[in-house]
Amino acid sequence: MSSAASAVVGMIGGGQLSRMTHQAAIALGIDLHVLADDPEAPAAAAGATPHLGGHEDLDAVLAFARQCDVVTLDHELTPAPILRALVDQGHVVRPHPDAARFAQDKGVARVAFAEAGLPVPAFILVDRGQTAEVTEFAAEHGWPVVLKAPTGGYDGRGVEVIDDAAALERSELAANSGRWLVEAAVPIEIELAVLVARRPSGETRLYPVVETVQTDGICTELITPARIPADVADQAASLARRIAEMTGATGILAVEMFLTHDGELIVNEIATRPHNSGHITIESAATSQFENHLRAVLDWPLGSTESIAPASATVNVLGPLGSVDLAETVPRALEVEDAHLHLYRKVSRPGRKIGHVTARAPTIEDARAAAHECVERLVGR
């Protein structure tokens, strides 16, 4: 017979974030329960305790919460009223809905960050169809502009570069989004992410800045330490810390930033959950983002976020895999020394992240080369 769990954590959503959180939960003696529509969701396939149900189904979410010491999130899609209902009924929800809304609605975040004096792109937030406002904005800031759906987007979906007024008229995104977040295009030199672990008590720890490489709006590669001057890294950390305090986020908070050609840091968006940019921490850091997310939402002491290698790089594995048979390619991929494979057990589709590979090495170039080589072998190229 097994002994009692040290705690029961419920995660709404059963994707790869829950899957990797479950791996961390095993070591800590925590039972991870996941609420997911699909009994074969990645986290359930790894052995997290599945509860069948949708995140938009209040009764399902409430029934789920009753089994858990604390409820946390693997995505931004749970409607805010449902999160608030959990809190109203006395359940512990971390992040609190007041913090989660900054990640659920990019408009809310943009306005709040701008009002707090944080560096954000020039933007307007207007109702659908306010083409005149957009044209006026572009007259001041120049075309193209970046159109974002304030809610529901991820992996490049919900973001479109708009070249002119005619393109706005033709845009499917514009037609489908109730509100438009329109931003000036930022001359991006490099994209960065800062991961913060924060407890309800306020204890906060930051991971070293991660450089993120985006391809077609999808994060394809991570590098730590980021190749930026120390003072820029300090500024990035300071911005992330301010956002953690301002939002009151608990658990992992990811702050995505742009470094412009002029060396200026601009806050892009945030996530209030374990984040793709933190996958690298499984190997690069003393404590992974997944373990620190669990510790943080349970208000347990946080683990060290320090790097344990001079350089680490992560390369995402994107679908489609076509006719690739992983049973054949995994052994070939594992020939690459010091490359650490993570497969999510997701059916591959174009642009879908189905795994990642992290390599630690003495130099960034060595780490990148190993991670790329491993992924190329895995996908049969």
Next chain:
Amino acid sequence: MSSAASAVVGMIGGGQLSRMTHQAAIALGIDLHVLADDPEAPAAAAGATPHLGGHEDLDAVLAFARQCDVVTLDHELTPAPILRALVDQGHVVRPHPDAARFAQDKGVARVAFAEAGLPVPAFILVDRGQTAEVTEFAAEHGWPVVLKAPTGGYDGRGVEVIDDAAALERSELAANSGRWLVEAAVPIEIELAVLVARRPSGETRLYPVVETVQTDGICTELITPARIPADVADQAASLARRIAEMTGATGILAVEMFLTHDGELIVNEIATRPHNSGHITIESAATSQFENHLRAVLDWPLGSTESIAPASATVNVLGPLGSVDLAETVPRALEVEDAHLHLYRKVSRPGRKIGHVTARAPTIEDARAAAHECVERLVGR
């Protein structure tokens, strides 16, 4: 829907070794199935796919094997005829029963290692009741002698120090063991273990030598690198490599050794599975023993066994915990910086390993201090 597993590995036994193997299996996209009597066995509690059945039940083991690409072991207790039946029916069993028998029967190992000229303690292997032979052996090698049951022992059970002939008459172990393995007492300076990962193809990788600390026959602490001269470490590695070749073990092989007061290495016993002395590798090495066990039994390329920290120490958590409530003590234990907690979800009993803590540090003393401090907080001292 989840994608197909990269492989299905079946492990006979559902204890903490299977539990930690499951954590490694998740990353590699492997489905780990476990055969266990208890639906709440530690590995099942972590989400490995449980099959209810006993390791002494031929039909249950055969039905289990049919679901798996390869069958491997979390303990030595599966009867050799059952392992041979699996092989006879075309199942892939790693380690092969010819290798597993060296771990299942200490008498077999002692005789074979002695015949191969490996350094072993002076010993005799006799049937129960051959007291005269034992007395004669003691006359040559001196009292006390060490009495071992050749099969079935672990964690100090099955081993007894016998002071004289009268003590042998009184010994419960002697009365219950069909054969007696009687050894000269070795003047132990330090105990060591060398972990080997070996593929069917013969590819072999050794982990750096681990120093093991035993208390009342139970391993209570691990240290790596072992505090021994480099030439002794080389000899230990060389002995382990010879035993790996000689036994043909596949998967993880653990070779336990004594270093005597005279600086001589003596081979004690072996295990042909992930081993308690390898738990330290989860944090200390580039690839854990659990991941390398999976890779090896699947005949996949092995991962680097190099240390990633200057020093690491593991302290086992032994029962009983009495009235200790882990939900209270875990957060206190996690205050210890850089201590990595592993709980097995086992009901605590006196002398039973219910978890372990590993710390990495610049020095062995720092690592030991952190691991001990964390365990003391955990068990409420």
